[in-house]
Amino acid sequence: MPWDPRIERLLERYPALRAVGHTPLVPVPIFRDELPEVEVFAKMESLNPGGSLKDRPVVRMLLGALAEGRLAPGRTVLDSSSGNAGIAYAMVGRLIGHPVEIVVPANASVERKKRMLAHGARLVLTDAVQGYDEALREVRRRYGAAPDRYFFCDQYSNADNWRAHYETTAVEILEQTGGRLTHVVLGVGTGGSVTGVGRRLKEHDPRVRLVCIVPDAFPGIEGLKPLGSPGDIVPAILDESLIDERVEVTADEAYAMCVRLARAGFFVGQSSGAYLAGVERVARRERRGRFVTLFNDLGERYFSTRLWD
Secondary structure (H helix, E strand, O other), X not given: OOOOHHHHHHHOOOHHHHHOOOOOEEEOOOOOOOOOOEEEEEEEHHHXXXXXXXXXXXXXXXXXXXXXXXXXXXXXXXXXXXXXXXXHHHHHHHHHOOOEEEEEEOOOOHHHHHHHHHOOOEEEEEOXXXXXXXXXXXXXXXXXXXXXXXXXXXXXXXXXXXXXXXXXXXXXXXHHHOOOOOEEEEEOOOOHHHHHHHHHHHHHOOOOEXXXXXXXXXXXXXXXXXXXXXXXXXXXXXXXXXXXXXXXXOHHHHHHXXXXXXXXXXXXXXXXXXXXXXXXHHHHHHOOEEEEEEEOOEHHHHOOOXXXX
């Protein structure tokens, strides 16, 4: 399925961005012997040109802003990110000719920070102990101090974020599964994939169960928000009414699943490991079903973290 017509017209000007999306859906057979009536499939989002799922919403947000005249010439694209969206911003910003500034928690992996710098982005680091919400607070402070300098993309409240997944990710899942699935397992970073994918799949079949992975608060899982404390910033675009079940997954469980996946030939990052740990939890309880999840990025992005220690 093509993008929104406004985005399609702009893609004629930036044809390299047509490489975003259309990722394969592949079987993940690691539970087959124990759970013969369970099928598991994953979208290989690391095959996007920026190396992650985040290419989809960033293309939609920035090209949508260009189409509507909200991204004026010379404005610096500003947002916060734990890394993957920052890479997408840096890459797409370079292609469309806008400088990019990203506020990043200091504990984001070295690999992701280097990729952002390689595309020419400016990084502002925040205290890792205060978590990703401190990066959100800092980006708002910076925009408030110089609103004429920046285009604040604000992926947490930008509806083009979830629309990207509604228009592309979910439609691809329906095409690739023939519309036959029982569960989709995702997590909340900005809320875009949960809202966009969940909304489209439930329009297709309200019986599809949306399972949301909840990480531990500390050390946490890069890219995922716990949303378990009263002070946690809840993404404005997150439609929690779509979520049928929340499954808690610790960082250690996510890391262990990443190692198990690597032994099976899938080299993925920690959020992908968390998603599949959630798939296993639900599948062992249900004993049958057709599960779809996302492999958000590659394991190479975490060599500098304790994931592969």
